[in-house]
Amino acid sequence: MTRRLLLHVGTPKTGTSYLQDVLHRNRRTLAAAGISYPADRFDAHFLAALDLMRLPWGGLETEAIGAWDRLAEQVRDHHGTSIISHEIFAAASRSQVGRALRDLGHDDGTEVHVVLSVRDLVRQVPAEWQENVKHRSSISYARFLRQVQDPAREGRIASWFWSVQEIPDILNRWGHDLPPEHVHLVTVPPPGGPPEVLWERFSEAFGLGGLDLDLEAERVNPSLGVPETALIRRINAAANRQLPPADYRPLVRELLAHQTLSQRTGSPRLALPPEVHPWVRELEDSWVAEIRERGYDVVGDLADLEGGPPPTAWADPDQPSEKQVAGAAVDAIKALLLENGRLQQEAARLRGDLDAAHHDLERSYLRPTYRLREKAVRRLQDARLGRVALRAYRVGRGRSSRSA
Numbered sequence: 001m002t003r004r005l006l007l008h009v010g011t012p013k014t015g016t017s018y019l020q021d022v023l024h025r026n027r028r029t030l031a032a033a034g035i036s037y038p039a040d041r042f043d044a045h046f047l048a049a050l051d052l053m054r055l056p057w058g059g060l061e062t063e064a065i066g067a068w069d070r071l072a073e074q075v076r077d078h079h080g081t082s083i084i085s086h087e088i089f090a091a092a093s094r095s096q097v098g099r100a101l102r103d104l105g106h107d108d109g110t111e112v113h114v115v116l117s118v119r120d121l122v123r124q125v126p127a128e129w130q131e132n133v134k135h136r137s138s139i140s141y142a143r144f145l146r147q148v149q150d151p152a153r154e155g156r157i158a159s160w161f162w163s164v165q166e167i168p169d170i171l172n173r174w175g176h177d178l179p180p181e182h183v184h185l186v187t188v189p190p191p192g193g194p195p196e197v198l199w200e201r202f203s204e205a206f207g208l209g210g211l212d213l214d215l216e217a218e219r220v221n222p223s224l225g226v227p228e229t230a231l232i233r234r235i236n237a238a239a240n241r242q243l244p245p246a247d248y249r250p251l252v253r254e255l256l257a258h259q260t261l262s263q264r265t266g267s268p269r270l271a272l273p274p275e276v277h278p279w280v281r282e283l284e285d286s287w288v289a290e291i292r293e294r295g296y297d298v299v300g301d302l303a304d305l306e307g308g309p310p311p312t313a314w315a316d317p318d319q320p321s322e323k324q325v326a327g328a329a330v331d332a333i334k335a336l337l338l339e340n341g342r343l344q345q346e347a348a349r350l351r352g353d354l355d356a357a358h359h360d361l362e363r364s365y366l367r368p369t370y371r372l373r374e375k376a377v378r379r380l381q382d383a384r385l386g387r388v389a390l391r392a393y394r395v396g397r398g399r400s401s402r403s404a
Contacts, residue, residue, distance in 0.1 A: 003110040004081045006206050007100075009174055010090030011164055013127040013221070014117035014188050015198050020045070020085050021219040022199075026211075033211055036082045038074035042219065045071065045086040053096055055088070058245035072103035076110075083206060090116070090170045091163040097173050112182065114174045115205050118167050119188040121280045122307025126270040128161055130229050134257050136248060138237040141317045149279060167305075168290045180295040187300030190308065205299045222258055225267025226315045227324035231332065232257055233317075234325075251336075260335040261328055268315035268324075277310045 010016070023030070023037045030037050039045055050061050051068035075082045084104075092100065106112050129144045139157065147158045162169070167185075175183040184205045189197045203209055224232070235252060243252070272280065288302050315321075 003076070003079060003105060005075060005104055005110055005112045006081065006083045006115055007089070007104070007112060007174075008083070008085035008115040008117070008206075009092070010087040010116060010170065011118055011124070011167070012087040012090070012131065013124060014087070014119045014186075015202070016085065016087045016117065017219055017221040018199075018217050019117075019202055021217055022213060022215055023083060023085060025218065026213045029211060029213060030083075030208075034080040035208075036074070036078040036080065038071060038078070038082065038084075045084055046088065048072075048084075049086045049088045049092075052100055053088075053092055055091075058249070068100075068103070072100075076105045076108075081207070088164065089174075090165075091160065092173065094173050094176075098177075101177065106177070112178060113184060114171075114178060114182065115184045115186060116167070116170060116174070117186040117188065117202070118305060120190075120305050120307035121165070121284055122272050122277070123191075124165055125272055125276070125280065127223065128165065130224060130270060132157065133229055133233050133236065134224075134253050136236050136240055136245070136252075138233050138240070140233075145273070145276060149276070167287050168294075171291070171294070171296065175296070181297055183294075183296045185291065185296050185298045185300075185302075187298065187302065187304035189300070189304055201299045222262035223270070224257060224261050225264060225269055226317045227267050227320045228257075228261035228264055228328045229270060230317050230320040231261070231325050231328045251339075255335055255339055256332050260331055264328060264331065267328070268313075268321075270317060271311045271314055272307070273316075274310035274314055277307075280307060 008016075008019070020042070024039055024042050027037050027039070044067065047060065047064040047067040048071040049055070049068075050057050050064040051066065055061060057064075071084065075084070089100075101107075101112060104110060104112065125145070125148065126141075128148075129139075129141055132139060132144065144157060147155055148161050150158060153159060153162055164170070171183060171185075186198075186201045186205050189201075199215065232252065235256075239252075240248075284305050284307065288305055291298070291302060
């Protein structure tokens with residue numbers, strides 16, 4: 001059977017968390033159809049990407065050591081179709097892409113297909129700023145926009161943004177050694193349409209049609225409104241020096257941002273400032289023209305890359321409504337109090353279990369048979385011949401238990 005690899009390399013904020021959740025939870029169903037999604041944990045491909053690109057990521061890079069080689073070996077060992085998916089692969093350099101394709105067996109006959117999911121810059125720009133904020137940044141929206149629009153593209157913010165968002169460049173780095181029909185572009189539909197359309201496009205690109213997959217989402221990367229994002233940015237500025245990354249992720253990113261503040265749907269949505277729209281539209285038009293010329297396989301419609309019109313009422317996240325931020329802060333404090341209560345109950349339960357274990361141990365120690373056996377063992381351990389006899393007894397006991 002021909003080895004075939006579908007390598008999904010991004011971009012961020014294009015439904016990637018949902019896709020990866022579905023693939024991970026349906027590994028057995030996929031395997032029954034001859035499709036391997038080699039991931040023993042949800043973030044296995046993320047760790048492999050960190051390892052391949054040697055990216056620092058809040059200490060996770062240490063945990064990622066060896067993850068890429070393990071993933072590549074699993075792909076090479078599977079004689080059928082394999083799927084790899086993570087959005088930060090989009091940032092890989094030309095040399096890292098070359099190494100990835102070699103490790104995945106491209107030179108040995110593996111049929112490699114690159115899949116890139118894409119969304120218009122009108123939505124991607126504010127989404128990327130919000131992701132920076134959810135990863136501890138306190139940069140203002142105005143400063144972020146200035147750095148992204150700077151033609152020099154210097155600095156960490158601009159460099160990362162364009163490495164994972166400049167569609168023609170990503171396709172050039174990942175697809176330069178592949179025929180254009182092996183490069184697939186999945187476009188994210190405009191807002192307001194049926195939510196299942198994006199999954200149908202993913203399903204077509206990955207050849208998953210006809211499979212009975214569980215499509216209920218357990219992991220998503222939800223968006224925040226203007227006051228909620230402003231609140232997280234203020235928390236970052238106030239607490240980053242005292243709050244280590246290992247505590248920030250569960251408390252701020254997961255509990256506050258994803259589980260609590262994302263539920264506040266009545267807030268103004270993040271949007272691109274009206275004055276930035278002409279710059280974005282010019283870029284989008286040039287990208288669409290270049291993609292058409294290259295002849296890639298498009299799943300969806302390239303018109304989806306043309307963002308919507310400027311908002312009629314734009315809310316500046318650098319100057320939010322203080323009343324709305326206060327409302328978000330009350331919800332955040334409530335979530336932290338409830339979580340503290342839950343942790344206190346869990347600690348009390350564990351203390352009870354520990355006390356019960358100590359009580360049982362003390363009772364067993366006071367039993368005469370236990371005390372006599374302990375005394376005999378100590379006497380044997382004190383004599384050389386006794387130690388030999390004791391070892392022989394333990395070996396014989398182990399053999400009898402194994403044979404049983």
